[in-house]
Amino acid sequence: MYLCICSSHTNPVWVTKTRLVLQYNADPSRKQYKGMMDALVKIYRHEGIPGLYRGFVPGLVGTSHAALQFMTYEGLKREQNKYKKMPSESLLSPLEYITMAAISKIFAVAVTYPYQVVRARLQDQHNNYSGIVDVIQRMWSNEGIEGFYKGMVPNLVRVIPACCITFLVFENVSRLLLGEYH
Template sequence: MSSSPGPGSPVPLTPSLQRLFSHVRVENLIAGLSGGVLSTLALHPLDLVKIRFAVSDGLDVRPKYSGIVHCMKSIWHQEGFRGLYQGVTPNIWGAGASWGLYFFFYNAIKGYNKETRQIELTATEHLLSAAVAGAMTLCLTNPIWVTKTRLVLQYSADPSQKQYKGMMDALVKIYRHEGISGLYRGFVPGLFGTSHGALQFMAYEELKRDYNKYRKKQSDAKLNPLEYITMAALSKIFAVATTYPYQVVRARLQDQHNTYNGLTDVVWRTWRNEGLLGFYKGMVPNLVRVTPACCITFVVYENVSRVLLDQNK
């Protein structure tokens, strides 16, 4: 007669969960976090510029910029070097956590699916694995992205006139005045945004696999840094061109200078006032930023994860 586990006994895992957890690797988390932090530190000013262009809807409170260089010069003259790194703390936390968790979840899900099917995954299966990993990551990191957006959209050079003093101050004030819903502003378009990461990872995996087939090597064979950069850049450009409008909608929902009645209201007002181009504001500085950022992240990830995993074999 089998006995049920007592109150203090661990709940036994099903065979499916055991197989899933067998593919969990903290090395993937560390490698993804490392890549996200390094790329963010290098390219945060371009992220700031992208967000300021994305929310440029004509409100008087917003500075007017004629282009990327003019925007960066204006911020430099008004606020100095520190102004270009406004919001960098939550960006580092957000990018590090997001990339780390994304690679952590994605590789576990991909490994589980690959073991279950006993064959190479298709493009659709890579897409679904990345989408699930993205949704899980967003559930944990959305509050950080809200604080980053709020900090980046503080336009005054005078600290005494700024609404938020830093990341923790922003988190506390948003929670106090807007509740949990305030910390999860932009979550719905963010979920749509998981398609961005899913498309990027699908393209990245397919490019690597096809290239290794061309070289007559295993699909997961190691590439050199230039090859990783090429695969990462091509997959990122493809994903950005396909999904960019959600980032504009998300930034506007998180913006403290304007109020919208939800996702539909943002889409309708942007379309009515700015037309189709309104959904692509900030895309050029975004491409200038995310393409090298993605290359840095993937090169660091691939090399750090391979070193860590080889050490623990």
């Protein structure tokens, strides 16, 4: 529920960010934005509230990303301890935590990345889509499955190191606070 409320408040920012990133001078008749506030005002004036909420539904799908990642991470930890014939809460090595964090992030991204592409296309001011189904149909017919994963590798290169560090720090701080280091 919290993530849905957060998405409803941040979607106009995502639309603005996408529009600012995708603006270029190929077509001078297209709206050009001078900055965030200018973009927000122009989007609202020309497209109303619906313009600020383009891509909102795919954004809601994105709230499942963290759930998939944590579920996978915790499952990998349990399976690793089972494989090692250790209690499920046993301390693992830093390399094991890093590996599980990376695998869980790759899995969550692979499952949820297409929503980001669909959302970005809905927010693109250079194309007119009638909705989510139109985006999906056009992407599928013009680009195939690859179209839904454009930019995923650079995204993974960006997010995996942060994810690994976050999970490693989380595990170590949790153990420290619980007094479980020996």
